[in-house]
Amino acid sequence: MTVRTLQGFMELLPEEQIVMEHMKAVIAHTYELFGFAPLDTPVLELAEVLLSKSGGDTEKQIYEFKKGDTDLAMRFDLTVPLAKYVALHHNELTFPFKRYQIGKVYRGERPQKGRFREFYQCDIDIIDRDELNIAYDAEVLAVIYTVFQKLALPAFKIYINNRKLLSGFLEYLEIADKTVDVLRLVDKIKKIPEEAFLGELGDLGLPEAKNKTLLNFIKIKGSNDEIIAKLEDFKIDNEAFCNGLNELKTVVGQAQLLGIPAENVQIDLSITRGLDYYTGTVYETFFDEHPEFGSVCSGGRYDNLSSVFMDKKFPGVGISIGLTRLYDQLHGKGLLDIKGPTPNKALIILQNSDYTAQAMQLLGKLRRFDIAADVMLRESKFKKKMEYANKIKVPYLIIIGEDEAANGYYTFKDMTSGVQQKASFEQICALLRP
């Protein structure tokens, strides 16, 4: 029989998994620091629930099957399950409702480097009834900033924009009927030359002068204050444009009050999240030195979360980190701090098995002081036991042998410095306590 793990499904070694778990824990802790409550929805849902919103591409990628008479599907994101959850539970929830969810999602794409069929998404969303205060869009910025700062990753920038600006600008140019096509094109602007961009706009039947105006608009550069000033200078009398500009100004202002450093937030009028359902603020996050990673955290504001499931209006704002891909990219570039395959602070090794009782007593005591510790109990030569300690890269070693047992002390070794000393239980505790 074939023993293998499916292609496109990440399966890590312990030393790698420890880093992945650390990243998950930092993300969860930060989300809670900002008042998001955890949520956990099923991996399996009724197929008609998951497919209610989807277009053709999703349907091809989805893992769908029948069990008995029921059409089931594995979730392909955490947003549709949230929309279902709010539709089912809105009477039991308190709004504004801030939830986070860290969970696996499934997309049966053709496997290729950097693409996964099973991957973690780490989502937050803030949902309210009828209306959601724009200041929450700045809260989301603060979460993204804090997560990446706490993950201690390379320098990054969060790029923001507001969809209403571009729609308003297209209305002002009187080419609003082409909005969907234009959005799709703008989304590609960083990947294609300007001539190609203008050419494709021309192919849509748009006049050359307007296309150049549009290109110059999305290319506006400068500090956030400078870009806002330039947008105000247009003095465009269009409702969507003015709303978008006001919202963007508020978000940038509140972000500053929340203490996000200016160098980590940049207005970029070419960010649109073209194919998504966003209606206001949009976010993308890039590492300064690794644009090839693509956006590592994206999202935005939407008017109505659960429209396919109910009549009530629930506007929201949220973002998602594609953690599996992010881990894979960082690991591939050697940017993760991979230590050893053990969570232990200390390992006890014995001269021989006569000292097992002493080891067990010591272990019990260490763990009662919340010190992660272990004993190597395999029968082998002392040299082999030392090799094991080196291999698992445990930070501290405790040795028990004849002299230690007779005279009531432990030999305590710092594996990093190589320094070895006689130590009492109290001394070991003082050195190792978290």
Add this chain to the structure above:
Amino acid sequence: MTVRTLQGFMELLPEEQIVMEHMKAVIAHTYELFGFAPLDTPVLELAEVLLSKSGGDTEKQIYEFKKGDTDLAMRFDLTVPLAKYVALHHNELTFPFKRYQIGKVYRGERPQKGRFREFYQCDIDIIDRDELNIAYDAEVLAVIYTVFQKLALPAFKIYINNRKLLSGFLEYLEIADKTVDVLRLVDKIKKIPEEAFLGELGDLGLPEAKNKTLLNFIKIKGSNDEIIAKLEDFKIDNEAFCNGLNELKTVVGQAQLLGIPAENVQIDLSITRGLDYYTGTVYETFFDEHPEFGSVCSGGRYDNLSSVFMDKKFPGVGISIGLTRLYDQLHGKGLLDIKGPTPNKALIILQNSDYTAQAMQLLGKLRRFDIAADVMLRESKFKKKMEYANKIKVPYLIIIGEDEAANGYYTFKDMTSGVQQKASFEQICALLRP
């Protein structure tokens, strides 16, 4: 369309999910304290990999389907994926290999109260090449004890036995050819009257005298020392029996050295985990006052983890906590400490939106001190904002209004005691820092 969550799939409200996440975190933390490294394997595997070990029941319950030409299945436990993992990666792992895994598994059983189709298993296993020191079986006991103690749940006892004792005893009684049937019956002993038990043994064609001897054997009661003394008094000259007895004595002795209180570990010769693949020590865990929950943590020692996948021998010992069911049972009895739906320590509310800037600055500062905090930004009357604070059961409230803004202080309210005071940022920090 039907908007619903599938039957048999747990979906909690935020205040419940917070408790569930706390339980998961305590379990993971304890597993790491004992030196177990995290592992995360895919939910989907090749069907032939998952079904390699299974009997008929598993096959009926499994979620299996085709994607393209590939037969896929959702994992129904975490043991078969571990066996696959060790078979694939044994050259990259360091042995003894201690891993934990907390993840969802899937069984398409008929849904009924207390049965779930998607549920969390929280597993640990210690695996070695060729041989695994028996003292590790005591380590597993210590993990179970520490997890339940740290979860702060009702009084519990871990029942242990050794499979070799019963097999040896059946050999000694010269009825070893009926071992499988007898094991299955012994497994039922707590659910059927003694007469029925003896009757069913009779139905197997076993002589009445031997059946009574067997019943008296599995009924042996007393302290661990008393039971061991009684077993030694039998002076049975059978290899399996003597090995089982020695192993059991070692496990009980080492457990004591590790500091597990005597009242939490009880030898019970009727525990066999009859239908499982265990070969030595077996464990079950019951709440003293809630035997109706069944065993909430079970496991045992096995000779060879990956036998279906490879020739090499990997003995191991492990246990599993069925967390979803445990949560459900405890919740059903009101034994969980459900607080509010927010992870926040403090909520800021404003007399009106004029003070949003002050709120955002304060929020930024609190969170930089690792204090989970939030602001209520929905436009509404002050009374409504107070109602919101009460509803989400936030422990502390910070109020900013005209007087606070003008005179540079905050109104700080302890929502439990109702006590309200003027406070500076430093005072709030001192009261709330974790």
